[in-house]
Amino acid sequence: MTALENAAPAPAPTRAGAGARPPTLYAQLAEEVQAAGLMRRRVGWYVTTTAVVLAVTVGAWVAFVVLGDSWWTLAVAAVLAVTSAQFGFLGHDAAHRQVFASGTANAWAARVVAGACAGLSMGWWTSKHNRHHSGPNQVDRDPDIATGVLVFDPADAPNRTHPAARWFLDRQGWAFFPLLLLEGVQLHVAGVRDLLTRRDVPHRRLKLGIIVARLVGFLVAVAVVLPPGKAAAFVAVQLGLFGLLMGGAFAPNHKGMPIVPAGTRIDFLSRQVLMSRNIDGGRVTDVAMGGLNYQIEHHLFPSMPRPALRQAQPIVRRFCDEHGVRYTQTSLVGSYGIVVRYLNRVGLGERDPFTCPLVQQRRA
Known part of the structure; x- marks a missing residue:
């Protein structure tokens, strides 16, 4: 299965009746959202959005x-980075079954849009993203907080004992956003490597062919039009800005939110709301972040079409306020500050900088 239909499985709404248990808080919220028609497919919106992004991409290549041989082509590279990120967001939406009612149609839309237009492998990303949705910020479940170049879990900080590693760890928050400039390369490499090494991926050769054709075609077009120096600069700008846009849209949503200890059991609504953060902003923010600024609503209802997330936000926030579930929302710049400070605090050795709210309640 390549689509994200199993990501963050949401319990179906239930009504209390004779001999039945009362509905959970999530079931009550889901009923309200369903009644508002917010789970209805918005195929027209997605077709129009895809057509606009495709038109801008074609115009940029023209x-x-x-x-031709001009440094002004770097502006074109920036535009192509933006449209590639938008194709990535559209592939994300299709993989979450937000576009069509058919799982198969969504899966193919994700493969084509993300693969042919952005050079991304949805198969590799899907497995990782499924685990993230099922246990956001949980130590033993969420791969997005696994230790790598950066350390997100304070418990892993003492394991960095080499002096150079400790020096970097103490300042890792400042390195976070510069490292995102390499995220575009990492996304391409990880996707291709996954398709080359895994033999059990459905339609593996077709997917690999689509992605390789897109990446090679991009490099050939640049090499034909520009001399080596300008070509290298063009590729660097496109990949660097693409990685910054993608990482900058995903990073504010969970980094610096409570880290959930391994093995902790939390109800679905609390798990998705307490570990997620929404970002303030208008329509420009909605477009720039691909709707991921409504991270709480997206985690609660991963198959909700992107344009409905804005409408769902006041409903979800009011419901959380009424039931005492902490709902976090801040500005984009403020969220980036939180991420940097959190990473630096982890590196400086604070062992419990953000305690899970449920753990705090139990201690109290």
């Missing part, structure tokens, strides 16, 4: 050819 401008690239017309400009």
